[in-house]
Amino acid sequence: MIEETATVVDATPDHIWVEARARSACSSCGTQDSCATSSVSKLFGMRRQQLRLPNQFASSVGEQVIIGVEDQVMVTASLAAYILPVVLMIVAAIAADIYGMSDKQQAIVALLGLLLGLFGAGVLTSNRLMQRYFQPQLLRKITPHPQPLSLKGRGEQEFLLQEIPHERS
Incomplete structure (x- = not known):
């Protein structure tokens, strides 16, 4: 499963709208400072994408999911997006x-075959059944990390206690 962090930008009891930043592959590359492709990517900026999902975890605006x-x-x-158009062109x-x-x-x-393949990919992915198939799933909320508690002992030493979250099996 491919996972991404998103922010809830609007919420109703039934649905939430989440926004995830679209990242280019350049953001994880070690040579992005000296690469022309990275410079072009920075020029066009990051795209924001909003998705409507069922509000199954009672999420509210501002939460991370x-x-x-x-x-x-x-x-x-x-x-559908790459192979179908190329195969029809060939x-x-x-x-x-x-x-x-x-x-x-x-x-x-050949150009008409490519256009027919692009049109076919659009038709294939635009019907309701396929839209549900391609729809991302809301997996879980991100719970914020608890703040450490500071306790002072007899010798004026400071002890830090931090709750360690445990996962359920």
Whole structure:
């Protein structure tokens, strides 16, 4: 499961709207200071994306939550977005070649195949059933870390106590 932290920006008893910052791959790269691609990424800034999810944990505005998408969903979305258009472009170009079209005509038919693949990917992912399949899931709230308690003993030494959260199995 691919997980991301999001902030609740609006809430009703039934639904919440969460906002997650879209990050580029450059944000985790060690050579981002000397990379031209990173400079271009910084120029366009970070995009914010809002999603509507069921409010199953009674979340309120300002809380941090974890949202997630199953790995299989990401693979399916990648196949629809990248593979389908390219495959249709190649099939269209091969068909144009078999029919003996000129190079210019083959290029136009290949471009039409690519556009048909992009349109098909959009249609495939836009119906209600697939939208539910691609919808991220609200996994859990992020609980804030408790503040340490300071206690002074007899010898004026300071003891710090911190509650250690334990996970349930």
